[in-house]
Amino acid sequence: METVSGASNWKLVFRREGGGVTLLRAGTPDARAVLPEELLGLPVTALGDRALAPDRQTAPLPAGAETLQITCIPPEEGAAWDNRSLRDLTLPQTLKAVGDYALLNCSALSTLRIHDGVSRWGGGALMNCRSLDTLHLTRTGPDQGEALAWFAGELSRELDVTVYGPGGETARLLFPEYTELYEENCPAHHFDYFISGAGYPYHHCFRQKRLSLKEYDGLWRDFLGMEHDESAALRLAWRRLRWPVDLAEGAAAGYPAYLKEHAGEALRLLLEEGEALPFLLELTEPDRETLLDACALARERGATAALAALLEEQHRRFPAGAEKSFTL
Incomplete structure (x- = not known):
């Protein structure tokens, strides 16, 4: 099997068809992987039936198929090239068709990155992709x-x-x-x-x-x-x-x-997601108690950027000096 360098680790089985390449099998040990847009000077235009299904990666080679290994950072010794660890997959921009059951049983896959040029998605292409x-x-x-x-x-x-x-x-x-x-x-x-x-x-x-x-x-x-x-x-x-x-x-x-x-719930949610808060604070204008609770949560979680935004909003809208009173 010929080996070339690339953006991710792949073992590929493919066939040249109609001026492009159809990936018949593609297996990787990586958690995040990018399929190539071009092989041997030809665009990757299709994923074949069950192309990334884990149980297909050791099947006998189809007639007329070619093989190629793409390497990036070498995986750990003994790693399985069967997509069972694959969580984040980028499909090529050149892709036009995805075959039946193409991602069957890619159970760890949670994120898919695609372009809007695919004209055919095969039946059961996402079957048992329960994390997607x-x-x-x-x-x-x-x-x-x-x-x-x-x-x-x-x-x-x-x-x-x-x-x-x-x-x-x-x-x-x-x-x-x-x-x-x-x-x-x-x-x-x-x-x-x-x-x-x-x-x-x-x-x-x-x-x-x-x-x-x-x-x-x-x-x-x-x-x-x-x-x-x-x-x-x-x-x-x-x-x-x-x-x-x-x-x-x-x-x-x-x-x-x-x-x-629901300002309080929104602040808690965005602290968890790590979103920037100034826009939300401007929209919701939370009361002082809500701001104090959000500050306490930000301190507890070590969310320093969020805490800074919350303290600035608290100081702007409820300055400490406004609470002081003096009796003569």
């Missing part, structure tokens, strides 16, 4: 592709999505969780289908497989009227205000009102 909840999507042209609609429809769990636009704009969106359940109805000899969770409309706010941010924002009031996860609501509102791409006028008022009403 974060998607970074880069749009390569002015028109939306269908990738985000496919992911939102394929995964019912909470999704943290960052979309990078062609003009440098960034939108960070939360798609709350919902559950689907089939229950056997024995007397009627059929299965009943149930949907629960306030996140279902968010996963389906697409028109012709393109995301409508106007419709996304329009779901907010109904979402609050249903049983929902308060943490998800706080993060959803915060991200739409922090990255306000095409923010609808009505939502521009609804989101801050919710954050202001």
Whole structure:
């Protein structure tokens, strides 16, 4: 097997097809890995069926296939090149098609980084990717592709999505969780289908497989009227205000009102996520007790940058000198 240097460690089995390369198998021992965009001077245009499935990495070579090993920092001796440690995967910008069950059983994978040029996602491509909840999507042209609609429809769990636009704009969106359940109805000899969770409309706010941010924002009031996860609501509102791409006028008022009403919970949440606080403090104007509680939490966690912002806000709005009184 020929060995070349690259950005990540990979053992690849591939075939040259139609002016490009199809990866038939790709195995890595790395926790974070980037698949190459080019092999032997040809663009990587497709992932074959079960290409990254851990149990496929030792299968016999298909007829006409070639092999290549890419090395970066050598892995530990005895490390398995089977994707079982893979947590963060970047797919190539040149990719056009992903085969059936391409990421089958990549159970540790939590973050996927893709471009919006993939025109085909195979059946069961994400089957048993139970940790996958974060998607970074880069749009390569002015028109939306269908990738985000496919992911939102394929995964019912909470999704943290960052979309990078062609003009440098960034939108960070939360798609709350919902559950689907089939229950056997024995007397009627059929299965009943149930949907629960306030996140279902968010996963389906697409028109012709393109995301409508106007419709996304329009779901907010109904979402609050249903049983929902308060943490998800706080993060959803915060991200739409922090990255306000095409923010609808009505939502521009609804989101801050919710954050202001839940200022204490929002401060605690953002301390955990390590977000910058000045913008949130300006939006919510928390009372003194809320600020004191947030300062205590920041000290406890050693969040020095957050503590500095909180103390500055406390000093600005509740100066210590204002409390002093003198009796003559």
